[in-house]
Amino acid sequence: MKILVTVKEVATVEDEFEIEGTEIADQYLGADLNEWDDYAVEEAVQLQENGVADEVVTVTIGPEDCEQTIRQALAKGADRAIRVWDDSLAEADLLDVGAKTEILSAVVEAEDPDLVLTGVQAGDDSFGATGVSLAEEIGAQWGAVVNHLEHDLEDGVASVRRELEGGVEELTEIELPAVLTIQTGINEPRYASLRGIRQAQRKPLDVQSLDDLGVEGSAVDSELELTDMYEPESESDVTVWEGGADETASELGELLREKGVAP
Numbered sequence: 001m002k003i004l005v006t007v008k009e010v011a012t013v014e015d016e017f018e019i020e021g022t023e024i025a026d027q028y029l030g031a032d033l034n035e036w037d038d039y040a041v042e043e044a045v046q047l048q049e050n051g052v053a054d055e056v057v058t059v060t061i062g063p064e065d066c067e068q069t070i071r072q073a074l075a076k077g078a079d080r081a082i083r084v085w086d087d088s089l090a091e092a093d094l095l096d097v098g099a100k101t102e103i104l105s106a107v108v109e110a111e112d113p114d115l116v117l118t119g120v121q122a123g124d125d126s127f128g129a130t131g132v133s134l135a136e137e138i139g140a141q142w143g144a145v146v147n148h149l150e151h152d153l154e155d156g157v158a159s160v161r162r163e164l165e166g167g168v169e170e171l172t173e174i175e176l177p178a179v180l181t182i183q184t185g186i187n188e189p190r191y192a193s194l195r196g197i198r199q200a201q202r203k204p205l206d207v208q209s210l211d212d213l214g215v216e217g218s219a220v221d222s223e224l225e226l227t228d229m230y231e232p233e234s235e236s237d238v239t240v241w242e243g244g245a246d247e248t249a250s251e252l253g254e255l256l257r258e259k260g261v262a263p
Contacts, residue, residue, distance in 0.1 A: 001153075002055045003044040004113035006104060006131075007037040007073050009066035010124040022229045033072045036119025040182040042189040043149060044117055045077035050151045053115075055079050059107050061100060063090065067205065074200035075192035082107060086209035088217035096222040101133040106213035108138050115158070116179040120145055131181035141178040147186050 009031050017028035047053040058073045059082040060066065067083065074081055084103055089095070108116060118131035135142035147169070148161035156176045163183060164170055174180070192200070210217055239255060241248040 001047075001053045001115070002057065002111065002113040003047060003053045003115045003117060004108065004111055005037070005040050005044050005056065005058045005073065005078065006116070006118040006134075007041065007058045007060050007070050008034045008119075008122050009060070009062055009069040010034045010122055019229050019231065022226045024229070031066070031069050033069055034119055034122050034124075036121055036123070036182060036184055037073075038119075038189045039184050039186050040117040040119050041073045041076055041078060042187045043182055044115075045190075046187065047115075047151055047153075048077065052151055052153050057082065057111060057113070059084070059104065059111075061085070061089065061095065061103055064207075071200045071203075071205070072192055074203045074205070075196040076190055077196070078203075080204040080206070082111075083205060083207050084210070084213065085207065086211070088210055088220050092220040092222065094222050094224055094226050095220060096224045097127050097129045097133050099220045099222060100130050101137050102219045103210070103213065103215055104130070104134050105137040106215050107208075108134070110213065114156075114176050115153075116140070116177075118179065118181050120181045120183050131179050135179035138177075138179075141174045141176070142180070143172065143174045143178065144181045145183050146180045147183040149180065149186065 011024070012030040012032050013024060014028045014030075018025045041058065044053065044056045048056050056078045057080055058070065058078045060070045061084045062070070063085050070081060070083065084107065092099070116131075116134065118134070120131070121128035132142055132144055143158070143160045143162050145163040146160045147163055150159040153176065158174045158176060158178055158180065160172060160174060160180065162170050162172065210219065241251050
């Protein structure tokens with residue numbers, strides 16, 4: 001059984017930053033593996049450790065600069081990685097869900113996995129739709145916002161628990177091949193060991209272009225346009241007190257009385 005996990009490098013932002021046009025200035029940005037994808041990787045590696053999966057492959061869409069970040073997945077136990085990038089992608093201002101779906105579906109067709117795991121969303125664009133869109137494109141069953149997965153996968157069926165609106169949870173069975181979007185909290189992602197980090201540098205990382213995947217360059221043309229970026233103005237002020245509990249409690253009480261909240 002082969003598991004394909006989509007992973008993404010996302011930008012991290014310092015508490016204080018400046019915006020230049022429609023971007024945050026580079027000096028205020030860092031990078032890390034997307035939090036939701038980290039849980040998806042851990043779930044796939046656990047399936048392999050339990051003897052359910054034979055191979056765990058990761059795929060990302062990103063430039064060469066992101067390789068050290070996505071190698072975190074290899075350091076945590078994935079067997080090999082695929083990175084998709086070329087000039088068409090480099091020139092794109094924004095990759096929308098449709099573009100990601102077309103690219104990832106081509107990777108799925110080439111790899112033919114039994115199970116695809118994605119994070120519920122990415123920490124940068126927060127679209128939260130790529131996994132389900134991918135399932136629709138490849139004609140696979142899907143389960144969104146999965147917070148528990150039984151690891152036996154008996155008879156090619158995944159038994160999952162997924163979050164619904166209003167705090168409701170659903171228990172359901174999904175036939176493989178399938179796409180599951182993984183929610184944070186489903187497991188506890190491991191730290192990469194020094195041995196795993198060294199091994200990750202030797203594991204295969206295959207770089208493929210859109211031509212390699214048979215995807216037209218026009219696929220990255222987005223219907224979305226980023227027109228502005230700004231820091232929203234605060235609608236209220238925050239009061240912070242320093243000191244012991246007795247002192248701050250009296251100050252809080254006085255403020256509440258001023259606001260008409262307390263007698």
